Amino acid sequence: MEAYIAKLIGIFIAAVFVNNFVLARFLGLCSFVGISRKLDVAIGMGISMTFVVTMSTIITWPVYHFILVPLKLEYLSIISFILIIACFVQLLETVVKKFNQALYKALGIYLPLITCNCVVLFVTLLNVQDNLDFLSSVVLGASSGAGYALALILMTSIRERLELAKIPQSLQGAPLTFIIAGLLSLAFLGFSGLIIG
Amino acid sequence: MDKTKTCFKTCFMNGICAENPTFRLMLGLCPTLAVTVSAENGFAIGIATIFVLLGSNVMISLLRNWIPNEVRIPCYVLIIAAFVTIAKLILQAYFPVLYARLGLFVDIMVVNCIILGRAEAFANRNTVYASIADALGMGLGATLAAGGIGAIRELLGAGKIFGIPVMGSINPAIAIILPPGAFLTIGFVMAAMNLINSAKAKAKTS
Numbered sequence: 001m002e003a004y005i006a007k008l009i010g011i012f013i014a015a016v017f018v019n020n021f022v023l024a025r026f027l028g029l030c031s032f033v034g035i036s037r038k039l040d041v042a043i044g045m046g047i048s049m050t051f052v053v054t055m056s057t058i059i060t061w062p063v064y065h066f067i068l069v070p071l072k073l074e075y076l077s078i079i080s081f082i083l084i085i086a087c088f089v090q091l092l093e094t095v096v097k098k099f100n101q102a103l104y105k106a107l108g109i110y111l112p113l114i115t116c117n118c119v120v121l122f123v124t125l126l127n128v129q130d131n132l133d134f135l136s137s138v139v140l141g142a143s144s145g146a147g148y149a150l151a152l153i154l155m156t157s158i159r160e161r162l163e164l165a166k167i168p169q170s171l172q173g174a175p176l177t178f179i180i181a182g183l184l185s186l187a188f189l190g191f192s193g194l195i196i197g
Numbered sequence: 198m199d200k201t202k203t204c205f206k207t208c209f210m211n212g213i214c215a216e217n218p219t220f221r222l223m224l225g226l227c228p229t230l231a232v233t234v235s236a237e238n239g240f241a242i243g244i245a246t247i248f249v250l251l252g253s254n255v256m257i258s259l260l261r262n263w264i265p266n267e268v269r270i271p272c273y274v275l276i277i278a279a280f281v282t283i284a285k286l287i288l289q290a291y292f293p294v295l296y297a298r299l300g301l302f303v304d305i306m307v308v309n310c311i312i313l314g315r316a317e318a319f320a321n322r323n324t325v326y327a328s329i330a331d332a333l334g335m336g337l338g339a340t341l342a343a344g345g346i347g348a349i350r351e352l353l354g355a356g357k358i359f360g361i362p363v364m365g366s367i368n369p370a371i372a373i374i375l376p377p378g379a380f381l382t383i384g385f386v387m388a389a390m391n392l393i394n395s396a397k398a399k400a401k402t403s
Binding site: 126 | 226275285286301309381385387392395
């Protein structure tokens, strides 16, 4: 039991720090570059992202192991997972709109964007490929969302301060964002010694 | 005939230069950065992208008058997912070594914004012929970008080009083939392109 908990903590640390999904695995870069301008927006996106990834792993794991595997339809995993994610995001948007207007106003714009974020699909497929058990899958999902949120919030804070700095014209916008991401990623390389066997 | 020919050429060149998906539109960055530790990987993911883009563009352009407008995005995603599955099965069957290296990044092409973006912006309102040109141009633009970044990283990070050592006794900078190198490379390449473009614009006005 203790060994199992240690394994879960290991998965969490690996996904958030060592193999951060944005800075080490290059996932979700489109929104990472596009959204990292305002801190409150970044926080909203990070929270909705974490929620959607966790829920998607909770739904896709049983679908794969109890429907696709018994029917020998494993090769349909990409198609079925993207459908599940798209439907889930749509459903979530409708439910939130109906029951919590304040939350909908805060998250409304970001929810549809998440369908096309590669982190979600990647994590669900990774769970299946590595043959993780249910609890490990959910922990991996939640921590990958947390890793995305961490990277996005760090990046936004740096960019907000750079607003006032003088930047050479050709570096403005995307090029500088990538160079900052490179430096952040270099810093995160320092965590690679943390991997727990 | 002449008109369709010029259209083919402009659509094709559009993707390579003026609207290069990677450097100009900044779409589909995830696979471009993740697998480009060598030129070979870069070209491989690029060719897979061309295959899926061609398939989905042709299919969507053929079906554009039948797909209801309200549910078009789910339809596009399903068509794209089908072609990605085909590409994945072909890679697994005939190029297992390459698939092992590219891994899940082939699967992730489903949510590659280049492919969905072209479906939405081009294939659903143009003929099949123009869509083929657009797919080839955009795909080739992405391939050249991925291959170019791969070549730069391989040269600086491993001292090789296409697996052949060229740097002699100079020690390569390993950081360039590690994740930070990908961000730094694309950042500096984009900055260099901006610099060249602004110099060109200046030369034109003066």
